[in-house]
Amino acid sequence: MKFLISADMEGATGVTWPADVEPGNPAWQRCRPMFTSDVNAAVAGLFDGGAREVVVNEAHATMRNLLVEELDERAEMITGRHKALTMVEGVQTGDVDGVVFLGYHAGAGTEGVLAHTYLANSITGVWLDGEPASEGRLNALVTAEYGAPVVLVTGDDRACTDAASYAPHAKTVAVKDYVSRYAARCRPPARTYADIAAAAKEATTLAGHQPSLRAAGPFEVEVEVDATQLADFAAMVPTVQRVAPRRVRYTSSSAFDMIRCFKAVTTLISNAIEQDYG
Numbered sequence: 001m002k003f004l005i006s007a008d009m010e011g012a013t014g015v016t017w018p019a020d021v022e023p024g025n026p027a028w029q030r031c032r033p034m035f036t037s038d039v040n041a042a043v044a045g046l047f048d049g050g051a052r053e054v055v056v057n058e059a060h061a062t063m064r065n066l067l068v069e070e071l072d073e074r075a076e077m078i079t080g081r082h083k084a085l086t087m088v089e090g091v092q093t094g095d096v097d098g099v100v101f102l103g104y105h106a107g108a109g110t111e112g113v114l115a116h117t118y119l120a121n122s123i124t125g126v127w128l129d130g131e132p133a134s135e136g137r138l139n140a141l142v143t144a145e146y147g148a149p150v151v152l153v154t155g156d157d158r159a160c161t162d163a164a165s166y167a168p169h170a171k172t173v174a175v176k177d178y179v180s181r182y183a184a185r186c187r188p189p190a191r192t193y194a195d196i197a198a199a200a201k202e203a204t205t206l207a208g209h210q211p212s213l214r215a216a217g218p219f220e221v222e223v224e225v226d227a228t229q230l231a232d233f234a235a236m237v238p239t240v241q242r243v244a245p246r247r248v249r250y251t252s253s254s255a256f257d258m259i260r261c262f263k264a265v266t267t268l269i270s271n272a273i274e275q276d277y278g
């Protein structure tokens with residue numbers, strides 16, 4: 001059995017504050033070992049459950065957050081950014097039996113610790129076929145297209161609730177409970193390590209199961225932003241139309257195209273943000 005761990009940082013143990021996840025900050029340095037501990041717990045649980053291969057894909061910001069020198073020696077890690085499938089890079093090999101979304105978080109405009117979708121605050125909502133869509137839902141569609149089910153999701157309690165909507169059979173571990181967007185009631189790493197390892201071992205029984213999301217397009221995506229020039233810029237991407245002053249829409253025939261177009265849209269949006277006015 002081969003597993004892919006897509007590792008984001010906002011939903012990691014102990015993380016509640018922007019500086020905790022912003023590369024270069026002292027708070028980020030402090031949180032990197034807790035994030036790495038969550039990943040190692042998942043790796044250990046997956047191997048306990050019979051995994052023969054585990055690949056970790058860094059999925060946060062610069063995608064250089066985890067401490068490879070501390071990584072369980074049985075795993076391998078894709079680190080660094082500019083990857084074809086961004087957060088779920090590695091699934092396109094087609095031989096992945098199960099995917100772990102580790103350190104995930106609720107989507108933009110919803111309640112959750114550090115809730116957002118791709119961009120920290122300029123995107124105010126994302127909908128897929130009319131339903132609110134978090135990073136977890138978007139990425140789960142991509143893994144489904146390659147036949148790989150999501151078997152485990154970790155994050156705050158709101159990320160776990162979100163996971164139930166796109167991967168209802170997946171195991172979930174809440175490492176903290178939502179208090180506000182920047183506050184949580186946190187469990188210490190010693191506890192979350194044990195919880196994640198136990199859930200990951202159980203999750204191996206879901207390997208190879210049919211993904212619960214349909215893997216066939218077309219997929220219609222709408223993105224709402226907090227300033228009009230961001231929508232203007234997003235609409236420069238071929239196939240993307242501005243449907244309201246702060247809203248764009250596009251349709252893709254596959255999840256592969258859907259997530260790549262989403263990346264193009266978010267890249268152009270982030271390039272059009274001005275420091276104080278947004």
Ligand SMILES: [Zn+2]
Nearest residue numbers: 008009010060
């Ligand atoms: Zn992130």
